[in-house]
Amino acid sequence: MDARLRRVNKEITDCKNDKTSNVKIDLVDESPFHLKGTFPGPEGTPYEGGTFEVDIVIPESYPFQPVKMKFITKVYHPNVSSASGAICLDILKDAWSPVLTLKSTLISLQSLLCSPEPNDPQDAEVAKHYMTSRSSFEETARYWTRIYAGGPADESKSGQDPVAIAGLEKAHVDRFEALGFPRDKVIDVLRRLNYRGKNVTQITDDTIVEKLLS
Amino acid sequence: MSSDYEYDDDDYYDDEDMIDGTQDDDEISDDDMDIADDIKSAAKGKLKSYEVDYDSLSQSEVEKHIRDDTEHICGILGVDLSTAQLLLRHLKWNKERLIEAYMDNPSKVLVDAGVALTESHSQPQAAPIRTQSSSSSGSNSRRPTRSSSKLIPSRSSRSSPTSPTTSYSIPKPLKASKSIQHFLCPICFDDDPALRTLSLDCEHTYCSGCWTAYVVSKVRDEGEHCIRCMEEKCQLVAPDNFIQSILVPEPGAPVGDPTEEAENAKVWARFQELLIRYFVSCNRDLKFCPYPSCTNTVSCPSASSKLSLTSVVPIVSCGARGIGGQDEQLSQSQGRLGALQGKEHKFCFGCPIEADHRPVICAVAKMWMKKCRDDSETANWIKSNTKECTNCQSTIEKNGGCNHMTCKKCKHEFCWVCMGPWSEHGTQWYSCNRYDEKAGQEARDSQSRSRASLERYLHYYNRWANHEQSAKLSLDLYAKTEKKMEEMQITSALTWIEVQFMKKAVEELDKCRQTLKWTYAMAYYLAKGNEKELFEDNQRDLEQAVEQLSELIESPIEPENIPTLRQQVTNKTVYVAKRNEIVLEDTANGFLDGRWKWNASVDGFDDPDPSLIAF
Structure with a gap:
């Protein structure tokens, strides 16, 4: 039998039989070389409670070349692109070893969520947010976990400032609120436009007002 | 490094004879061919100033x-x-x-x-x-x-890895x-x-x-x-x-x-x-x-530092010929294809250009290649051939019709000649007497500037491209010449060895065209002055000689003329070779003496005097 197929089949079976880890691997279609990995967000992090899905493509020369993985679930993390889900992790590139498995790689992703590497970022905007204001970053990450990864609504934080949760700046929200728009709507629009960092200079006020009016 | 480039007085003396242009072609006898060979073999022992040791x-x-x-x-x-x-x-x-x-x-x-x-x-x-x-x-x-x-x-x-056996x-x-x-x-x-x-x-x-x-x-x-x-x-x-x-x-x-x-x-x-x-x-x-x-x-140790590349053009050849180590024998039997396969593996040690770009140094050659590749010239064309609507700034090319322009986009009406609004022209339709209107003059000024710069570039580029084209055609010329050589053997009493003069001429021609091509890149960037004029004089002499030889080779063969033709071609070949030497040698010496000044900033050189910048 083809060594690659044998190996992938074994990996999938092993993962199914392993009750201790909560990593799951499922087929996407008939092919055993296109898979979907699922793991829960690590405890004690803003990702806790969320369920994260990863797209897995097994290349022709697997396991001698690394698997291709990217997040399907949107994740707010310095090493994960907030737009495409692309992951910056050494073992998915040059530090790959044929001994690593799909399961161990997914566990590595899980631990990447625990310990971000903001100095080697995939998403510079998110990394900047992480570096400048950790608590605000964590609010946003938790918010994304709740919205995109099915995380729990955070009751204890219900009294928290919705502006910080959306990862926005109070001054920006106030400015548009002063124009006579309802605060909720301003927060919603600015969040959808990703009004942060460099975007603040790139998105004109006109665009925002247009969105607010629509 | 400079010790590798000793000045060769004897060679230079010969060259001076040629510079004044009094040399009569007829003076050169058949024997000169041998002299040319002697020069070449002498060069093996002692390097010319434009050659590197490798x-x-x-x-x-x-x-x-x-x-x-x-x-x-x-x-x-x-x-x-x-x-x-x-x-x-x-x-x-x-x-x-x-x-x-x-x-x-x-x-x-x-x-x-x-x-x-x-x-x-x-x-x-x-x-x-x-x-x-x-x-x-x-x-x-x-x-x-x-x-x-x-x-x-x-x-x-x-x-266990800890056991003594391991x-x-x-x-x-x-x-x-x-x-x-x-x-x-x-x-x-x-x-x-x-x-x-x-x-x-x-x-x-x-x-x-x-x-x-x-x-x-x-x-x-x-x-x-x-x-x-x-x-x-x-x-x-x-x-x-x-x-x-x-x-x-x-x-x-x-x-x-x-x-x-x-x-x-x-x-x-x-x-x-x-x-x-x-x-x-x-x-x-x-x-x-x-x-x-x-x-x-x-x-090639003499070209290993970046600094040395400002004064040396390290053209080297790996010694192999053809593709994938096929030997020269193949080339002789297969004409056009053979000529290609038999080509020497010549390349520049200092930059990625896979050809002989002498006499111009790597940095300038690179600038020139980039300029030729760049879209900047497209932009120049647009600048020279189009005008912008003074109202909505859309680019307009006038390809016929009168000077009363109506912008397709914003319907603004203006005069193509003075660029002023058409309404000011009053009733004098189709003739613009407002030539010195201020607004119009500014538009025209910037246009003529970019047109002049484009013309300057095109002057050099056309000549550069022309030599490149000729060099490409030289493959055909090789094949044609080989046929001619065979023909000559049949129609006259010349032996195969004796008709080799044709092949030599074609080879020399190819070499000179390569040099000429790059002299245009060099001239484009040379700052105005006496040095540039001397350079262009040498360039002109080489070019003239090359065209004359080219014509001789391509002229039809008539049996009774073969001896004369042979003499003429041989003479011209020697002359062309010498002119090529002069250009290469003089340029190389110029680099060693730091004689050349540029009109643009070049890596490793001082920035040019603003008054010398030509564009």
Whole structure:
């Protein structure tokens, strides 16, 4: 039998039989070389409670070349692109070893969520947010976990400032609120436009007002 | 470096005769051809100012260099050959740095280089290869290899690495292990008891099939020569003999799948090539021949520093001809195709241009190539041929009709001549008497400036492209000339040797066109002044001579004229060769004396005087 197929089949079976880890691997279609990995967000992090899905493509020369993985679930993390889900992790590139498995790689992703590497970022905007204001970053990450990864609504934080949760700046929200728009709507629009960092200079006020009016 | 470029008084004296242009062509006799040859052979011993000293090395010669370096290190550091190889590769073949670092802290260097460490690394010895390698995947090849386990110490690979039997001295990076209990390859999950397993000193054991697939993938797909153990974070590097044992079956080994073996042999050859390429790339004095499938290397120490490239144009030739080492014989029999295949592998040592770009130095040649490639000239064309609507700024090309323009986009009406609004023209339709209107004048000024700069560029570019085109056509010319030479032998009493003058002329022509082509790139960037005028005088003389010779060669042959033609062509060839020498020599000397000034900023030169900037 083809060594690659044998190996992938074994990996999938092993993962199914392993009750201790909560990593799951499922087929996407008939092919055993296109898979979907699922793991829960690590405890004690803003990702806790969320369920994260990863797209897995097994290349022709697997396991001698690394698997291709990217997040399907949107994740707010310095090493994960907030737009495409692309992951910056050494073992998915040059530090790959044929001994690593799909399961161990997914566990590595899980631990990447625990310990971000903001100095080697995939998403510079998110990394900047992480570096400048950790608590605000964590609010946003938790918010994304709740919205995109099915995380729990955070009751204890219900009294928290919705502006910080959306990862926005109070001054920006106030400015548009002063124009006579309802605060909720301003927060919603600015969040959808990703009004942060460099975007603040790139998105004109006109665009925002247009969105607010629509 | 300058000592390599001695001024050759005798040659220059000859040249001066030519410069004043009084030389009568008729004075040159047939013998001059021989003189030209003499000059050439003299040049071999003594370099002209436009030539660089270089050496061509074949793959085996480079291998010898590598071996010498490695053995040198073996001797000094007292390590075995494969360790020395890994150490040298780790420190980019810098022997001095390696010796220094090794003397400072040998164990650190050994670990960093991916050579395993044990307590007793003082006794160098050759690494014994105790495995028989085979291409592993076919089950029929596995069975017989089992017998080879006799060669292997009766010891499980899984035995504790701390047991005394496993403490190897460093130079023993390779070891075969044979599992007695059920071995399960952690990569392919194969547990066939006949599985042959291998590991480096680190005891990370995998089946030979996985090792082969891994090495093949690294070498073929990634072009990687530094192959580490497959274990995660294991830094041990597989030495060459280990790679070889994986890819090349030893004599007497069971025969595996022949196609796979052939494939693996190719990978092994590729691996060796990668090692040589790496060595060459680490050494500033060496450069790999860029011609397809040529494996020669050129050594040119005089052009290894960036600074030297401001005064030298290091055109070298690797010594090979044709494609993939096909020899010249082929070229003589096959005309056009042959001419192409027989071409010398000439390239520039200092930059990636794969041609002779003398007399112009690398930095300027690069600027020129970039300029020719750039879209900036498209923009220039738009600037010169179009105008912008004064109202909405859309670009408009006027391709006919009257001067009363109506912008398609914004319906603004204006006059094409003065660019002012049409309404100001009152009732004087179709004639603009408002030529000096201020608004119109500004628009016209900027337009004429960009037009002048475009014209200047086109002047040089057209001539450059023209010579390039002619050089391309020279392949046809080769073929045609060969036919003519045959014809001449039939119609006159000349022998094959005697009609060679035609071939010589064509070759010379090709060379001169190459020079001429690049003189236009040079002239484009030369700052105005006497030096540039002298340069252009030399350029003109060469160009004239080249065109005359070109015409002579292409003129029809009439039997009664052959002796005259032969004389004329021979004379002209010598003259053209000399003119070419003058241009090359004078330019090269100019670089050495720092005579040339540019109208644009060039790497390694002072920024140009603002008054000299021409565009």
